[in-house]
Amino acid sequence: MLIRGGTVVSEGRSSTADVRVRGQRIAAVDEHLASEPGEEVLEAAGVLVLPGLIDPHTHFGLDSGTGPTADDWSTGTASACAGGVTTCINFATQFPGQGFAEALDAVRRQAEERARVDWSLHLNITRLDDGWERELEQVVDQGVSSAKVYTTYKDAVFYVDDWTIYRLMQRSGPAGMLVQMHAENDDMLQGRRRELEAADKTSLAFHGEARPALAEAEAVSRGLFFSRVTGSPIYLVHLSNPLSVDLVTEARNAGIKALAETCPHFLCLNDSVYQRPDATRFLMTPPIRPEAMRRGLWERVRAGQVDTVGSDHCGYSLEQRGDTSAFGQVRNPGIPGVETTLPLMYTFGVKAGLIDLQQLVRLTSEGPARAFGLWPQKGRIAAGADADLVLFDPRRSGPLRDEELHSAAAFSPFAGLTLQGRVKTTVCRGRLVFDRGRVLGEEGWGRFTERLPALPESGWSG
Structure with missing residues (x-):
């Protein structure tokens, strides 16, 4: 060709x-x-x-306990093909009764049969069983060099406590594992939710207020502290608050190995969408923020303080939301996005004069390739x-x-x-x-791509 x-x-x-x-x-x-x-x-x-996009944040076939997303590996990667995404890094959740290997194998079987583009996996750790230290090293040896933890969703399988995160990060750096964090302080979320419910402010118009941006920044600061005291690098996913990015930047300037990711929806929309009659289209966590925060995120992207952009593709249909009469009743927040990242970033970033083409490629291809051990095989021409x-x-x-x-x-x-x-x-x-x-991509054409271990001394992979 x-x-x-x-x-x-x-x-x-x-x-x-x-x-x-x-x-x-x-x-x-x-x-x-x-x-x-x-x-x-x-x-x-x-x-x-351009180099094929690397989406470092997809949830094809996610089952949070209420059934899987409408998008499986076939439809999700078809959407990736149409969006110029040639590599997706998807999450594999450790469910009850599973060790690390079993969690990865369950998702890997789905991808091997149906993925139309190349792929890799992040392990989503939910607990540390006896012998987990050796199993972590085995996971890295098999080409999976990143793992995610959640600081929220105490009522679901995903949440892990601070002691678990600390123990994991004591070992993750030496093992070559990059820890990712969904950073929201769950106690702060629950407190704000109780206030809104007491004031009878429970409609979708209050979805954003129910998950305050401060809760994200607080949890980011905790993750950075764990990185500081353990020496293990950390990757903060889907940051929606400019203050969160500032905390990462300050930590990096102090020698902490930290990386920041944001998403197109935080850069292209503001929280006025929750006042619309179709607010159910915009339900994700963290939520979309006020316009001043959207502009503030672009300022930090432009200044090079954000390392990657991921779609956080979580393809639930609107019907799968369930009861949308109140924000606390919604079953499945999450939006599709793997197909729209490139035109959104070009329109709102390059065309608007906020970033240039080289920055676009760094955020969507080179940055994810370097962060997740795919460089120099992927992310460049x-x-x-x-x-x-x-x-x-x-x-x-x-x-x-x-x-x-x-x-x-x-x-x-x-x-x-x-x-x-x-x-x-x-x-x-x-x-x-x-x-x-x-x-044109055929099911099963996509190939699992082994990734290099994360390097604690640099905060980058590769």
């Missing part, structure tokens, strides 16, 4: 160039490469040629790297429609927004998996 005449953006540079693919790898990147006999040529004049590429046409413009998307959730919180640019073609390891509106 020869991709000819596009604007190639990778590793801090952009230039008009051709990209030659042989087999599953990139063979050459140069100007004016002559086509060879039998070579498929993709004309890319006027199109951006260079000879020898996997041929993971997305051709993005910035000239296409129009409102996003639910019906143009491929998620089984069958809605998008971003529907109605006018987006600049659409994915034209997605290539995963040299194979077309999406082209001009058609998903």
